[in-house]
Amino acid sequence: MTAAGKTLSELAQQAGGRVVGDGRIVIHKVASIEEAGPGEITFLANPRYQALLASCKASAVIVGPGMVLESPSERRKAYLEAADPYVAFAKILQLFNPSASCREHISSQASIDPGADLEAGVTVFPHVFVGKGTRVGARTVLYSGVFLGEQVQVGQDCVLHPNVVVRDGCRIGSRVVLHAGVVIGSDGFGYAGEGEQRVKIPQVGIVELEDDVEIGANTTVDRATLGRTIIGRGVKIDNLVQIAHNVVVGENSIIAAQAGIAGSTRIGKDVMLGGRVGIINHLTIGDGARIGPGSGILQSVPPGVMRSSGLHAAPHREWLKVVTLLPQLPRLWSLVRNLEKKVSELVKSNDNKS
């Protein structure tokens, strides 16, 4: 992480924003507000943490508009004021941490079918398997233990981390990042009939990941029964997420860890699913909808709304009573309805008497 330094002015130019203070100071590294020292830049995205600035030893701080402080002690610091300080922070981190060093080397301990086609600059670690008819785009990196089945297509500048599996026929766009243990194109969960007579429905569709998708460790994306499971351009998916067969996720949607989407459900564009959200099959989640962490979705959700059903834990003994009473909620309602009727009759009869 220690790289050649850049002046604050250079950082402002490359990441966006304006310098407040001395633009000639040299920055070598990005660090957290608690840990940053001289020669390092940190960021203050949330005004709540402003108090931490007093003791902060960073040479420069990325802040939002109007957040530069005027107290004498603070004026000694240099600032990079950016419209979205979090974006500036991300871009400066990128400048100091260029992505995975492509070795442009194909290990002799990898197993690559003669009928596979690897473009220029591809890196293949040992113990990789690449099947017949599979194509891998320029500068893509396949880490150790990656398995690409037959007739797979992987675009340019992708990174497939160790032990990623992409089964036959699946298509992956460019600049896609698949973290360790991701499985793309496992069979959808489909059976017909019951008991002894149950029959597996062959899953003969594929998965298509569009450009700029990133998928977290040990997440699974099932192939379609027929047709395609589609993860749209720019979608970001966290760890241990389940995407079932024939699901479609629209562009730039965000899916947090341990969420699960059942078969054939369509997620719109720019949707945000919190961690552990579960959505049943054959629903539609509208563009821009946001679902809070831990929520269940049993019916389609219109565009643009925010929905939740996540609970917050209460003292254990009290909660045990709630668990017992909850199924009687309909009875409680009818008791209250009944009381309302009686009380209104009493009021009436009282009024008549007076």
Next chain:
Amino acid sequence: MTAAGKTLSELAQQAGGRVVGDGRIVIHKVASIEEAGPGEITFLANPRYQALLASCKASAVIVGPGMVLESPSERRKAYLEAADPYVAFAKILQLFNPSASCREHISSQASIDPGADLEAGVTVFPHVFVGKGTRVGARTVLYSGVFLGEQVQVGQDCVLHPNVVVRDGCRIGSRVVLHAGVVIGSDGFGYAGEGEQRVKIPQVGIVELEDDVEIGANTTVDRATLGRTIIGRGVKIDNLVQIAHNVVVGENSIIAAQAGIAGSTRIGKDVMLGGRVGIINHLTIGDGARIGPGSGILQSVPPGVMRSSGLHAAPHREWLKVVTLLPQLPRLWSLVRNLEKKVSELVKSNDNKS
């Protein structure tokens, strides 16, 4: 997926059902009702989608009893009428998509202990590890990155997808399919004592998967502390499911994605667990019980019932109030009980007066 064609009559004979219309038309492929074209067969399992038939270009349609349409435009189509159209669809898909081509080849890049025993026709991809005393049945396929520990038994005609791990001593029946990243026989989660004095309980039991089991990607099945964790014949388990030590799952049960079953719980036969169902330890779920998606199970469930506790998300702001009020449900009940008493006294006193 494009295979030699079969006439509709041949399909009816092999998959079951009767032809309505011209049985001589030749079918090459199965496709969805929206995508099917000439030479292709599709299916209509749900009468709700009947309207799609009008614009459907498939040469033939699999339908249920009494679903053949009588309008002139529809009569031009050929139909395969089956008792369970979904089963017929599955069988026809199987006819057109025979299962994974067994290469009957053992890669020299695999690592197979001399003391392992591989029956005829086994396929071993590169980077596979097979330990001492392990036996693999005829025609089984071990994809790249599969690890079989010592004294493992795998039956005939199994498919172990890439990076499947089966640890020492576990037994797998015949025709078992384990999808990529499945772990069989990891240690159960067992410790005795507390804090600094905590002691690991060695997990010295095994996992036994009976015949015709299928397990989804990245699912984990822990070995028993003592004895066996058992997945019964014909059980189908989806992706990212957790099966803890000493669990027993009865024959032909179905477990959807991200469900979790804690230690020593017994699941009966023909049980259906929806996605994300969580069951605590030492319970019994009766034969044929069905648990809705997202449900928690804190007590045993009798046979044959359907149970749920999955929630559906509400508008976020309203839900925040619900989250706050829910722990006060017992208080609400006692308020209502109290009101009931008062109101009944009022009614009585009112009656006395009149």
Next chain:
Amino acid sequence: MTAAGKTLSELAQQAGGRVVGDGRIVIHKVASIEEAGPGEITFLANPRYQALLASCKASAVIVGPGMVLESPSERRKAYLEAADPYVAFAKILQLFNPSASCREHISSQASIDPGADLEAGVTVFPHVFVGKGTRVGARTVLYSGVFLGEQVQVGQDCVLHPNVVVRDGCRIGSRVVLHAGVVIGSDGFGYAGEGEQRVKIPQVGIVELEDDVEIGANTTVDRATLGRTIIGRGVKIDNLVQIAHNVVVGENSIIAAQAGIAGSTRIGKDVMLGGRVGIINHLTIGDGARIGPGSGILQSVPPGVMRSSGLHAAPHREWLKVVTLLPQLPRLWSLVRNLEKKVSELVKSNDNKS
């Protein structure tokens, strides 16, 4: 599991506890109370199962203080009476099942960077990858398919099961056990900006696992954005758990299967999280807190308390009504408040009249 026998007196000496009955009987194996036979020892941790003792064929039984039975049939058995019978059981199991046989062999089919440093007695299975500058401590075992990136540190006497991935720069203490498919150091889930303008925040921190940590199969632990994600000494984590970037888990905490902890949350020491617990980001869970299975945590939890929000499934049809009524809980409260007011007015007016 069949090892050289030990007398009951030897077991008492090595595992703790006192013999009641004949200490010279020889024990060869530990078995469950239902399955144990002659020459075997079993345990009775829960007095509820005492009835099983009558039919138990074990030669000896581990029991708690005061649990030795006085009936004539039971007096024929030998007992090992221990303060914590579960701990004695664990220790005796360890005596009969010494941990994984270290082969002290480095496979020629592994890929080890010349710049890596392996201490004495390390075992490396085939298809392992060890990157530049990585150090592996004495007697550590790396199973098949393990990937250690660059500049990784692994302590002594660790066991990394098949297909474990540890990415660049992460540090692992001594006596750490990582089960199959565990991913350490995958990127945290961090992006700045929205839609087309979304920018990845490089995740340049590391993960640090302290001594005596054990992590279950297919669990994922993300690297910090900056700084460290820390799993404290003695922490035990079950299968399919998600630990997000910059999380800190205090010493000796226990996290059951499928739990998930979002970014920057701090878990104290000796905390217990039940299965499927979900905790949102930037919270603090106090030392010794316990969270019941299936609970959501949306606010910080003080030390030492027990909290729950897991639900228990009800009959499906009844539950559907609950799901509909639950979002109206605030309205129900206001109805009841309103009724209270009316009733108290009625009571008052009634009192005035009498």
